[in-house]
Amino acid sequence: xxxxxTTIQRDSARADDAPAFDCSHLVRLSGREWFIVAVVxxxxxxxxxxxxxxxxxxxxxxxxxxxxxxxxxxxxxxRHCSRACGQEKILVVGDSVVWGHYxxxxxxxxxxxNEFSGSEQxxxxxxxxxxxxxxxxxxxxxxxxxxxxxxxxxxxPLWLSSSKHDLQTTKEFHFxxxxxxxxxxxxxxxxxxxxxxxxxxxxxxxxPFSNWTSHLRVAYCQSKDLQTWTLxxxxxxxxxxxxxxxxxxxxxxxxxSGSWLDKGGKRQDLAWVELDGSVQWRFFRRAVELLxxxxxxxxxxxxxxxxxxxxxxxxxxxxAIKDQAAAWFRENNVPCFLPSPLPAAQYVDxxxxxxxxxxxxxxxxxxxxxxxxxxxxxxxxGQP
Amino acid sequence: xxxxxxxxxxxFTVAYLVYLLVKGTWxxxxxxxxxxxxxxxWLSPLYLIPLVYATVVDYFVTGRIxxxxxxxxxxxxxxxxxxAVLGFFKYSKFIAENVNVLLSLLGxxxxxxAPGILLPAGLSFYLLQSVGYAIDVYRGDVQREKxxxxxxxxxxxxxxxxxxxxxxxxxxxxxxxxxxxITMRDFTDGLSIFVVGYFKKVxxxxxxxxxxxKVYGAPxxxxxxxxxLATFLFAWQIYFDFSGYTDMARGIARxxxxxxxxxxxxxxxxxSMGDFWRRWHISLSSWFRDYVYIPLGGNRKGKxxxxxxxxxxxxxxxxxxxxxxxxVLWGVVHALGNxxxxxxxxxxxxxxxxxxxxxxxxxxxxxTFAWIFFRAxxxxxxxTIVGRIFTSGLANPYCPLLALGLIxxxxxxxxxxxxxxxxxxxxxxxxxxxVILMIGYIIMTVPAExxxxxxxxx
Numbered sequence: 110x111x112x113x114x115t116t117i118q119r120d121s122a123r124a125d126d127a128p129a130f131d132c133s134h135l136v137r138l139s140g141r142e143w144f145i146v147a148v149v150x151x152x153x154x155x156x157x158x159x160x161x162x163x164x165x166x167x168x169x170x171x172x173x174x175x176x177x178x179x180x181x182x183x184x185x186x187x188r189h190c191s192r193a194c195g196q197e198k199i200l201v202v203g204d205s206v207v208w209g210h211y212x213x214x215x216x217x218x219x220x221x222x223n224e225f226s227g228s229e230q231x232x233x234x235x236x237x238x239x240x241x242x243x244x245x246x247x248x249x250x251x252x253x254x255x256x257x258x259x260x261x262x263x264x265x266p267l268w269l270s271s272s273k274h275d276l277q278t279t280k281e282f283h284f285x286x287x288x289x290x291x292x293x294x295x296x297x298x299x300x301x302x303x304x305x306x307x308x309x310x311x312x313x314x315x316x317p318f319s320n321w322t323s324h325l326r327v328a329y330c331q332s333k334d335l336q337t338w339t340l341x342x343x344x345x346x347x348x349x350x351x352x353x354x355x356x357x358x359x360x361x362x363x364x365x366s367g368s369w370l371d372k373g374g375k376r377q378d379l380a381w382v383e384l385d386g387s388v389q390w391r392f393f394r395r396a397v398e399l400l401x402x403x404x405x406x407x408x409x410x411x412x413x414x415x416x417x418x419x420x421x422x423x424x425x426x427x428x429a430i431k432d433q434a435a436a437w438f439r440e441n442n443v444p445c446f447l448p449s450p451l452p453a454a455q456y457v458d459x460x461x462x463x464x465x466x467x468x469x470x471x472x473x474x475x476x477x478x479x480x481x482x483x484x485x486x487x488x489x490x491g492q493p
Numbered sequence: 494x495x496x497x498x499x500x501x502x503x504x505f506t507v508a509y510l511v512y513l514l515v516k517g518t519w520x521x522x523x524x525x526x527x528x529x530x531x532x533x534x535w536l537s538p539l540y541l542i543p544l545v546y547a548t549v550v551d552y553f554v555t556g557r558i559x560x561x562x563x564x565x566x567x568x569x570x571x572x573x574x575x576x577a578v579l580g581f582f583k584y585s586k587f588i589a590e591n592v593n594v595l596l597s598l599l600g601x602x603x604x605x606x607a608p609g610i611l612l613p614a615g616l617s618f619y620l621l622q623s624v625g626y627a628i629d630v631y632r633g634d635v636q637r638e639k640x641x642x643x644x645x646x647x648x649x650x651x652x653x654x655x656x657x658x659x660x661x662x663x664x665x666x667x668x669x670x671x672x673x674x675i676t677m678r679d680f681t682d683g684l685s686i687f688v689v690g691y692f693k694k695v696x697x698x699x700x701x702x703x704x705x706x707k708v709y710g711a712p713x714x715x716x717x718x719x720x721x722l723a724t725f726l727f728a729w730q731i732y733f734d735f736s737g738y739t740d741m742a743r744g745i746a747r748x749x750x751x752x753x754x755x756x757x758x759x760x761x762x763x764x765s766m767g768d769f770w771r772r773w774h775i776s777l778s779s780w781f782r783d784y785v786y787i788p789l790g791g792n793r794k795g796k797x798x799x800x801x802x803x804x805x806x807x808x809x810x811x812x813x814x815x816x817x818x819x820x821v822l823w824g825v826v827h828a829l830g831n832x833x834x835x836x837x838x839x840x841x842x843x844x845x846x847x848x849x850x851x852x853x854x855x856x857x858x859x860x861t862f863a864w865i866f867f868r869a870x871x872x873x874x875x876x877t878i879v880g881r882i883f884t885s886g887l888a889n890p891y892c893p894l895l896a897l898g899l900i901x902x903x904x905x906x907x908x909x910x911x912x913x914x915x916x917x918x919x920x921x922x923x924x925x926x927x928v929i930l931m932i933g934y935i936i937m938t939v940p941a942e943x944x945x946x947x948x949x950x951x
Contacts, residue, residue: 130682132740133758134910135918136927137685140677146928153933305500309941312499322937334940336700339893340707 158321166354171223172214174233181332184324186236187251193232194254199484200234203263204244207235209467211457216464221471238285240268241393242276242297246289248396250314257404259484262397266414267460268389269430270379276388288314297388328355368454368463369418378423384433397443408483409438409445410474414460417453444479494535496741497695497943504532512749517672522642529651540613543578548648550574551623552641555630559637571627575620582612587816615655617813619648621780626662628784635662643669652742656735656946658756658776668751675750683747690740692931698734699944701726701896709868712878719890720882727868728861729900732760734947759907764852765834766827769860781806804828819875823866830859
């Protein structure tokens with residue numbers, strides 16, 4: 110570096126003596142002027158997101174969940190996370206099962222936990238589509254506020270139900286939230302993004318400014334960049350749109366009215382992957398370790414998977430995997446609950462319960478001594 | 494590897510720091526060659542084959558040109574070799590397709606198989622540069638480069654490898670031979686030039702491309718206003734895209750202490766078609782002027798011969814851009830435009846009474862019209878667009894006002910730059926303010942994944 114520093118020689122000559130600037134414009138800045146530019150841009154990068162936090166109204170209620178259409182708005186997730194941590198809530202973290210894909214906000218797991226425990230102490234920090242590999246990235250890069258908290262972490266066994274769900278296929282496969290997964294290591298076999306894209310993601314997700322501009326795109330430009338958005342709104346002023354505030358959540362669209370039994374309820378043989386070689390399980394373990402390293406108390410809820418849709422032999426395979434997972438939790442002193450399946454009619458599909466199913470699950474959870482002592486300990490000790 | 498990608502920023506950071514370290518040592522040129530080849534091979538390692546081949550052949554052939562008595566024969570060999578490489582990669586499919594059309598017209602049942610050969614990026618640029626060098630050595634305008642390393646670095650210097658400028662040996666070789674220090678002014682100037690180019694590419698060209706691609710992708714679904722606006726936007730898109738590339742290339746080179754030639758000089762302020770070609774893709778137009786137009790006789794042999802020479806030069810220039818009849822037609826249209834403005838300039842009314850701004854708008858309008866043939870996927874599509882501009886309805890074009898606003902802002906800047914009040918743009922607050930606006934706009938709004946450069950395909 111010393112040599113590099115000396116090679117770039119300071120040109121102290123007056124502007125008249127400076128080498129010709131043979132350009133068809135006059136945008137020629139001196140070192141001092143570049144310094145001014147750098148200071149202004151750094152101020153924008155540093156304070157833009159902070160100021161925006163004050164401009165953009167955000168008052169999540171007790172049943173708030175990051176809107177479905179903003180599922181890739183990790184900046185909003187971080188903000189929701191920070192707010193929930195500030196209110197010293199128990200954070201219910203997971204994928205669409207926690208988020209409540211087929212139910213309205215007032216029928217989710219966190220809602221019923223609040224209702225049955227008689228206090229608004231649970232916050233829904235589920236995010237639609239966050240398989241364990243993405244969840245680990247979500248917590249690592251956008252869950253920095255989850256430090257010394259109490260976390261109810263959900264594990265959805267659905268992600269082990271095929272090598273595709275487990276991201277093990279060597280053929281490229283586009284999955285949800287690829288911007289959250291590990292870009293270079295550990296390697297995810299089906300993730301084949303070009304080097305430039307991986308590098309960009311790896312750098313940008315550590316930059317709040319970049320997450321903020323992504324938030325503006327997702328929340329106000331329907332997940333498009335400004336340029337594409339103006340093609341659809343050629344005469345609109347994007348600044349006015351942004352000043353109107355966050356859009357109202359629309360939900361995931363059409364919600365099925367009945368359970369999986371109404372759709373035929375056929376039994377299936379799923380191609381479960383080995384737990385030891387599972388990519389998703391590996392990332393889930395990393396998520397647990399990350400949370401604990403950050404001084405959080407973690408309680409894991411596994412499933413309940415819809416075992417009614419499995420053939421007998423397949424259910425046995427699934428239960429063996431579940432037992433292996435339970436053994437790992439025991440070995441690592443992670444309190445957990447692996448409930449029996451809910452009644453068949455209370456599932457919409459392989460893993461998502463209907464509203465009644467969530468209520469039953471919340472009840473079962475609150476009846477678990479390990480869970481009650483877990484949240485009681487938290488109330489006794491108090492949050493840091 | 495494209496300049497506006499994250500991989501390039503990573504590559505350049507490492508390459509540049511090492512370059513600064515080895516700048517004063519014998520490692521400077523080997524390192525320059527290594528990073529140039531690495532940069533090129535990033536797109537496809539196979540691309541290195543024609544590059545190395547052209548470099549080696551011309552290095553030895555120019556040696557023969559310098560020493561042999563049969564200089565003409567060796568020059569012919571160099572030209573034929575380069576044209577053969579170009580023909581093989583770029584024109585073989587086009588030639589085969591046209592031969593097949595001809596055969597079918599003649600009723601022959603034969604068909605030449607059309608090869609599907611991948612065209613290496615930037616091939617036309619470095620081959621033209623190589624041919625120019627061989628001609629310069631033959632004419633004695635340039636001393637043949639003795640060092641293979643220096644010559645290889647001249648051919649493959651990475652900032653200009655993909656889309657020019659098509660440099661001249663007497664401009665670049667002396668810079669490569671000597672080891673001049675890189676000053677802070679070189680660095681800040683290079684950065685200034687790069688940022689302007691980067692803005693042109695990612696904030697302007699890629700933006701305009703969205704509307705242009707939508708309309709030109711399905712011209713029959715759009716009416717006159719949209720087709721006109723898309724053509725107008727394409728005129729600016731290709732300008733921002735190509736001049737943006739050149740600016741970035743020049744900026745990078747300047748940071749490395751080397752100067753590449755000016756390739757664009759506000760072409761949409763041209764007063765005539767001749768003026769346009771003195772401002773647009775200057776390295777190509779001056780190449781065709783020096784190695785085709787003037788050897789054909791230039792304007793020294795009367796009006797008719799001059800027009801013939803202009804016509805041949807413009808058609809060859811069109812064909813250089815791409816192996817398709819649309820490019821040939823584009824060259825023909827430009828030749829006709831050249832004749833028109835030459836003749837108009839001969840009349841005292843046009844030369845003296847018509848205000849400059851009207852001439853500029855006329856040239857801009859004509860050049861914009863010609864871009865239809867350049868952008869359309871086929872000649873029939875081009876005629877469809879021209880036809881629909883005059884015959885279809887007047888439906889709302891839904892063209893983004895922001896895009897038009899940005900074009901007007903750039904046009905106004907260039908207009909002021911060439912006016913008497915240029916001093917306005919010299920003010921520090923204007924220069925610094927513009928850079929802040931450009932960088933702010935880029936980091937706030939520009940999508941992460943940029944589009945490839947249009948001219949890379951040539």
